[in-house]
Amino acid sequence: MISTRQLRYFVEIAECGSFSAAAERLFVAQSALSRQIKELESQLQTPLFERTARLPRLTAAGEAFFPKARNLLNELHKASEQATQVGQGQLGTLRLSHSSTVPMSGRLLSGISEYLQRCPGASMDIAKLSSEAQLADLAEGRLDVGLLRLPVLRQREGVQIVPLFNEPLLLAVPPKHPLALDPPPRGVDLSRLREEAFISIPHPQRGGLSYLSAELCMRQGFFPKAARVMSRKTTQLQLIQAGFGIALLPESMQDIAPPSIRFLPLADGDCQSTVALACRQDPTPLVAQFVEHFCNAL
Numbered sequence: 001m002i003s004t005r006q007l008r009y010f011v012e013i014a015e016c017g018s019f020s021a022a023a024e025r026l027f028v029a030q031s032a033l034s035r036q037i038k039e040l041e042s043q044l045q046t047p048l049f050e051r052t053a054r055l056p057r058l059t060a061a062g063e064a065f066f067p068k069a070r071n072l073l074n075e076l077h078k079a080s081e082q083a084t085q086v087g088q089g090q091l092g093t094l095r096l097s098h099s100s101t102v103p104m105s106g107r108l109l110s111g112i113s114e115y116l117q118r119c120p121g122a123s124m125d126i127a128k129l130s131s132e133a134q135l136a137d138l139a140e141g142r143l144d145v146g147l148l149r150l151p152v153l154r155q156r157e158g159v160q161i162v163p164l165f166n167e168p169l170l171l172a173v174p175p176k177h178p179l180a181l182d183p184p185p186r187g188v189d190l191s192r193l194r195e196e197a198f199i200s201i202p203h204p205q206r207g208g209l210s211y212l213s214a215e216l217c218m219r220q221g222f223f224p225k226a227a228r229v230m231s232r233k234t235t236q237l238q239l240i241q242a243g244f245g246i247a248l249l250p251e252s253m254q255d256i257a258p259p260s261i262r263f264l265p266l267a268d269g270d271c272q273s274t275v276a277l278a279c280r281q282d283p284t285p286l287v288a289q290f291v292e293h294f295c296n297a298l
Helices: 004-016 019-026 030-044 060-087 106-118 131-139 208-219 235-241 251-255 285-297
Strands: 092-098 122-128 145-149 159-173 247-250 262-265 272-280
Touching: 004 019, 004 030, 004 060, 019 030, 092 131, 092 285, 106 122, 106 251, 106 285, 131 145, 131 159, 131 272, 145 208, 145 285, 159 208, 159 235, 159 251, 159 285, 208 247, 235 247, 247 251, 251 262, 272 285
Parallel strands: 092 122, 092 145
Antiparallel strands: 145 272, 159 247, 159 262, 159 272
16 A cells, blocks of 8 residues: 555655655655655556656656645645644634523623634634523534523533623613603612513523523512513513513623613612523533633633
8 A cells, every 4th residue: 555655755756856855855765765666666566757867757657646646645734734723622613602682792702703813723603592592402412602691590411601700780771761761870779660561571491681680679579570572582672672661681782782772770789690601511622722712811
């Protein structure tokens, strides 16, 4: 079987035009070089060089063999580099998903941009999924990284959740809401929202932002009153704008909200929401490198 060494030696001689020059560039003895070429010619059952008193010259068979041998070596080099990059997490497509209340803006978008600049061989496929769907897809290998809001009600085996940062919750109200027209100077007290209609209330089997909002309201002695039209997705911004109700939303939602929606601070400084990253406990090198860079960037 033809070896890569024989191919490399043959290509080097053909490019140098001399056995001695090729031996010098390859740091091998000329006798060893000649022996490998003789073995190669024996396997091909045809001479590749005309041995003359002057410099060796490619035969017709050698002329035909040379470009293909050079291409094989180039492809082998590319394949080796690619395997190394994949093994070191420098190459590949990373599948990332985020929940609707974790907008791709601000520090998250900056962290992704910085990662892609550091790893030019990596690319990303970004989708939007609920926290529960993200955890299921991570557990079953259909997703690499998830960005969600705590709390999650059900943990998945083999999936780890890493808190990234906290951000304050704000009260989002329609533009003509009384609180928008006359906002309290020290922030809105949650107890004032007892009779307000919330466009998002908890689902029995889901955690996330609506679960946290309900928990904060219950600390004030009431459960959020459901609006006649509700949503747990980004649609809730349009519902608030249209006057169907209010919601407690993280500060970053201002980045994607219609400009007419008013975001008011809350009087209780403890109203915070946590953004977390989820991935498998046995991540691939690509995922592990992203998580390290991304967390450090934040």
